[in-house]
Amino acid sequence: MGTPxxxxxxxxxxxxxxxxxxxxxxxxxFEGITTITPAVLGNTKSNIPVLKIKVSVPIRGGFKLxxxxxxxxxxxxxxxxxxxxxxxxxxxxxxx
Numbered sequence: 117m118g119t120p121x122x123x124x125x126x127x128x129x130x131x132x133x134x135x136x137x138x139x140x141x142x143x144x145x146f147e148g149i150t151t152i153t154p155a156v157l158g159n160t161k162s163n164i165p166v167l168k169i170k171v172s173v174p175i176r177g178g179f180k181l182x183x184x185x186x187x188x189x190x191x192x193x194x195x196x197x198x199x200x201x202x203x204x205x206x207x208x209x210x211x212x
Contacts, residue, residue: 126153133183133190135167142210151195163187169207
């Protein structure tokens with residue numbers, strides 16, 4: 117953590133899942149994470165009281181994540197050189 121080249125967050129949406137942005141900000145400090153793009157917001161039927169972020173599928177140059185809290189989810193795209201396990205470890209640290 118704490119590299120000279122910090123990643124960036126792309127601000128293309130005006131609304132975000134409550135509590136998500138501070139976690140994404142922390143992720144930008146992990147070496148190997150270059151760009152984080154919060155994307156589509158949506159609703160689900162099940163209720164998750166605590167913010168959870170999981171790696172969904174690989175994309176070219178990184179991964180798609182699903183962030184969930186309450187009955188809302190948000191897709192997040194991360195461009196990174198990290199593998200899935202390394203990214204999951206980074207997310208775990210950022211959630212603390």
